[in-house]
Amino acid sequence: MKTETARADYKHFLPLQTRWADNDIYGHVNNVVYYGLFDTIVNEYLIASGALDIHQGEIIGLVVETGCKYFAPLEFPQKLEGGLRVARIGNSSVTYELAIFKEREDAPAAEGRFTHVYVDRETRRPASLPAAFRTALEKLIV
Template sequence: MTRREPTKRELYPHFLQLQTRWMDNDVYGHVNNVIYYSYFDTVVNEYLISSGVLDISGGEVIGLVAHTECDYFAPLSFPQKVDAGLRVERLGGSSVTYEIGLFDPGSDEAVAVGSFVHVYVDRETRRSTGLPAPLREALERLTTGGTG
């Protein structure tokens, strides 16, 4: 297993600021690891919805999560804010791998870096389908190193 290094803020073309909640903290006084995955899901879907390429209730194509992972470098805790940076790590024919960096506001180095893979499927059949052109275009705006 290869552990990622903390990434820099400049690598992410899209950001969403999130607010930690009291219930996010665990008994050790920091945000529980499972909550980071909620932050990942939030920034990915906020970007897709605000870009007009995800219709959560009626779209013909939906993304299903196939894989997630996270490396943690420093703790987060309530009541701090979190800047969630988003970029596309890999863009395939029917899937996308997002990379998310979580940052303390004002800090250049990520406190956590994760991956989130969506496989796009037909809503009704749940069979893999190619990325519609508008979705691909929105995802390409987040690509920092090609479609590798």
């Protein structure tokens, strides 16, 4: 299968590792695991950049749309790298594009897309992205 992106198309990378429990009965990483990896990549970046306080922050992100295309199987044990970029920043929403790469490979094993709407922690109503959050995201925009 032809991928749509390559390693050079992503701005941030996170080393990852498959786990024993990730393999399914068919001997490869199950499709649901990819979404957990995508969530990990996005939230690691936001937390590390100081944009998101998952415990005390005024906003939280809710997933409103996801998608994934699979190109090559992964299995345990395997070292991976997760790539992240931002496709769109709205007033209260962000569309992230992600890829999972086998270590040192240029073509992704999978490409994903997440759209988060950021909402007030208490009211769950859409909230404008804070300046620090927007600044962190702008470093990843393509």
